[in-house]
Amino acid sequence: MSGREEVVRVRDLRTQIDGNVIHEQVDLTAYRGEVLAIIGTSGGGKTTLLREIIGLREPNGGTVEIFGQDVHRLEWREEHELRKRWGMMFQQGALFSALSVFDNVAFPLRELRKRGEHLPDDLVRQLVMFKLQLSGLSADDANKLPATLSGGMIKRVALARALAVEAELLFLDEPASGLDPETARDLDSVLKDLHEELNLSVVMVSHDLDSVAALADRIIILAEKRILFEGTFAELGRSEALEQDVVKRLFKGPRGAAARARMKG
Amino acid sequence: MAAAPRLDINEDGGQRRISVLGDWRLIELLRGHNDAMRELESLRVRPDDIWDFSGLGSLDSAGALLFWRCWRGQRPGTIEGAGEHERWLERFSDAHLERPALPGRMAGLSGFLPGLGALLAGFAIQGYGVLLCGGQFLVDLWHCVQNPRLFPRREFTASVYRVGTQALFLNAFLGLIVGFVLTWQVGGQIAQFGLNQAVIGAIGLAFTRELGPFIAALVLVGRTGSATTAGIGAMHITEEIDALRAFGVSPTLRVAMPRILAMTVAMPLLVVWTDFWGIVGGIYISSVKLGVTWQMWLNQFPGSVPIENYFLGVGKGAMFGFIIGITSVYYGLRAPPDTQGLTQNITRSVVVGLAMVLVVESAMGIAFSGIGL
Numbered sequence: 001m002s003g004r005e006e007v008v009r010v011r012d013l014r015t016q017i018d019g020n021v022i023h024e025q026v027d028l029t030a031y032r033g034e035v036l037a038i039i040g041t042s043g044g045g046k047t048t049l050l051r052e053i054i055g056l057r058e059p060n061g062g063t064v065e066i067f068g069q070d071v072h073r074l075e076w077r078e079e080h081e082l083r084k085r086w087g088m089m090f091q092q093g094a095l096f097s098a099l100s101v102f103d104n105v106a107f108p109l110r111e112l113r114k115r116g117e118h119l120p121d122d123l124v125r126q127l128v129m130f131k132l133q134l135s136g137l138s139a140d141d142a143n144k145l146p147a148t149l150s151g152g153m154i155k156r157v158a159l160a161r162a163l164a165v166e167a168e169l170l171f172l173d174e175p176a177s178g179l180d181p182e183t184a185r186d187l188d189s190v191l192k193d194l195h196e197e198l199n200l201s202v203v204m205v206s207h208d209l210d211s212v213a214a215l216a217d218r219i220i221i222l223a224e225k226r227i228l229f230e231g232t233f234a235e236l237g238r239s240e241a242l243e244q245d246v247v248k249r250l251f252k253g254p255r256g257a258a259a260r261a262r263m264k265g
Numbered sequence: 266m267a268a269a270p271r272l273d274i275n276e277d278g279g280q281r282r283i284s285v286l287g288d289w290r291l292i293e294l295l296r297g298h299n300d301a302m303r304e305l306e307s308l309r310v311r312p313d314d315i316w317d318f319s320g321l322g323s324l325d326s327a328g329a330l331l332f333w334r335c336w337r338g339q340r341p342g343t344i345e346g347a348g349e350h351e352r353w354l355e356r357f358s359d360a361h362l363e364r365p366a367l368p369g370r371m372a373g374l375s376g377f378l379p380g381l382g383a384l385l386a387g388f389a390i391q392g393y394g395v396l397l398c399g400g401q402f403l404v405d406l407w408h409c410v411q412n413p414r415l416f417p418r419r420e421f422t423a424s425v426y427r428v429g430t431q432a433l434f435l436n437a438f439l440g441l442i443v444g445f446v447l448t449w450q451v452g453g454q455i456a457q458f459g460l461n462q463a464v465i466g467a468i469g470l471a472f473t474r475e476l477g478p479f480i481a482a483l484v485l486v487g488r489t490g491s492a493t494t495a496g497i498g499a500m501h502i503t504e505e506i507d508a509l510r511a512f513g514v515s516p517t518l519r520v521a522m523p524r525i526l527a528m529t530v531a532m533p534l535l536v537v538w539t540d541f542w543g544i545v546g547g548i549y550i551s552s553v554k555l556g557v558t559w560q561m562w563l564n565q566f567p568g569s570v571p572i573e574n575y576f577l578g579v580g581k582g583a584m585f586g587f588i589i590g591i592t593s594v595y596y597g598l599r600a601p602p603d604t605q606g607l608t609q610n611i612t613r614s615v616v617v618g619l620a621m622v623l624v625v626e627s628a629m630g631i632a633f634s635g636i637g638l
């Protein structure tokens with residue numbers, strides 16, 4: 001492990017919102033080419049952690065490095081360049097409400113093109129249409145406005161937009177929540193393909209243990225403000241973290257079956 | 266690390282062998298390594314070409330799409346060494362890559378006339394909607410009179426606070442400034458004829474009858490009306506209006522009625538407040554510049570400004586409050602749930618609100634020209 005390139009590196013992160021401590025001494029590392037899943041209780045600060053990693057919120061202490069650069073200590077221009085190297089899918093979609101589905105997905109591509117590079121219009125158009133279908137939408141949805149979409153469709157558009165530039169690093173906040181099981185499986189296979197084909201690094205937050213068990217190379221358990229565990233499923237199976245009540249509760253029940261199976265074998 | 270994408274074409278006895286080398290990824294293409302992309306775009310495929318992918322580093326869908334385009338949507342005869350990359354090339358075969366057509370817009374005169382018609386119809390619909398909104402307000406108010414427990418007290422008091430209390434400073438400031446300036450200018454004219462004390466009637470009438478209500482209405486449209494439209498419109502985006510309906514609460518009664526009522530009730534008070542500060546401004550300037558002291562003002566004011574003007578101004582204020590209330594609430598409730606539609610409706614709310622104030626102002630000026638002058 002030690003020889004691998006670190007894409008995300010968080011050290012001693014501390015977060016406090018309105019006097020409540022959300023994170024304390026959070027350390028985590030994501031390596032190039034792996035899928036890292038962050039799991040934890042609802043309201044445990046997963047979204048906040050992701051927002052701090054990508055620089056949308058300043059942590060109250062500690063450092064966040066992506067590709068070896070401290071996200072919160074960058075010049076405006078450097079930060080701008082760095083931001084183009086990752087994609088983000090927000091939990092609620094965060095689509096631009098005034099833009100059609102097509103324009104939402106085309107947005108990051110068109111932004112890239114503003115640098116004056118050669119990227120023909122029809123290539124952008126075909127790429128967008130392809131990404132829409134890759135995320136499980138049909139061609140007819142392209143001209144719809146976000147306000148007319150169902151919750152699951154919003155999720156897929158958000159995924160298509162996060163995938164639009166095929167950045168080397170992808171942050172996903174609960175990609176599977178709100179999807180029907182079949183679409184969720186489709187999404188898993190799309191992510192798996194992308195990840196294998198492009199050696200993509202993925203940091204995802206997920207409640208869906210099946211999907212985590214199917215995709216994740218390593219997992220992080222964030223509960224009680226701290227990282228209770230970081231490692232592979234097999235390591236978790238042997239770890240004493242599993243003795244803790246919070247962790248036990250996470251993997252209890254039928255929905256944790258696939259995850260428990262991976263811990264054993 | 267990443268290698269620039271490259272094409273290596275070897276002609277061998279009439280047959281071409283096209284070797285694909287490097288990383289064919291969007292990031293690479295955008296880094297300025299797009300010579301190969303142009304080369305591929307201008308390449309004419311021949312059926313007997315051999316495509317050799319064994320030297321390919323990595324391929325993303327943008328890269329794969331470039332090949333797919335070059336092949337005009339069909340797999341060429343021979344592909345070698347594609348291995349796992351095959352998946353990407355496959356994926357395009359059943360994808361629909363053309364964007365469905367947008368609903369067309371008519372151009373030229375044939376588009377102008379229907380466009381004009383739609384515009385006029387739009388005005389009519391909006392005017393009708395604003396009227397309906399006023400009617401709904403009366404219905405809701407009547408409901409509350411019959412069943413006082415329905416009355417949304419918290420919303421109403423909060424609205425009065427926002428409409429009235431929070432606007433006090435702005436209204437006083439504007440009143441004072443206009444009072445200063447107007448007295449300065451009118452006073453200069455009047456002083457030429459030695460009629461210094463006529464300033465009391467002029468300024469007093471101007472404020473109680475016209476300027477007080479007008480200044481308060483301007484502040485109400487620009488400050489509170491636009492905020493009301495934006496606030497109600499945002500409730501559409503966050504689906505709060507739907508949530509109210511789902512719980513069996515009437516959005517017009519809970520959201521619209523208290524706001525309209527608050528504006529109607531607060532405006533007369535704001536008018537009195539604005540009148541006061543405007544006249545204070547007038548007293549100050551006239552005592553400094555014209556030698557008309559505040560004692561003279563107190564003595565002569567009742568005689569020069571009949572009490573009808575005061576009631577007329579206060580009544581106008583209530584009228585303006587009601588009009589601006591129904592306009593801003595209407596455009597908020599009608600706002601489409603996206604940022605652009607909301608912005609457009611806020612603009613409309615302000616423009617229509619102002620226009621209505623001007624129209625009513627002139628109409629009342631004519632209608633009441635026989636009273637109080």
Ligand SMILES: Nc1ncnc2c1ncn2[C@@H]1O[C@H](COP(=O)(O)OP(=O)(O)O)[C@@H](O)[C@H]1O
Pocket residue numbers: 017018022040041042043044045046047048049
């Ligand atoms: N902007 C905010 N203001 C106040 N509290 C917040 C804010 N954002 C998040 N929180 C609090 O931080 C905690 C973690 O939230 P979040 O990161 O969204 O949890 P998760 O994504 O794990 O469900 C919650 O208790 C939430 O109430």
Ligand SMILES: [Mg+2]
Pocket residue numbers: 046047048091173
């Ligand atoms: Mg969350």
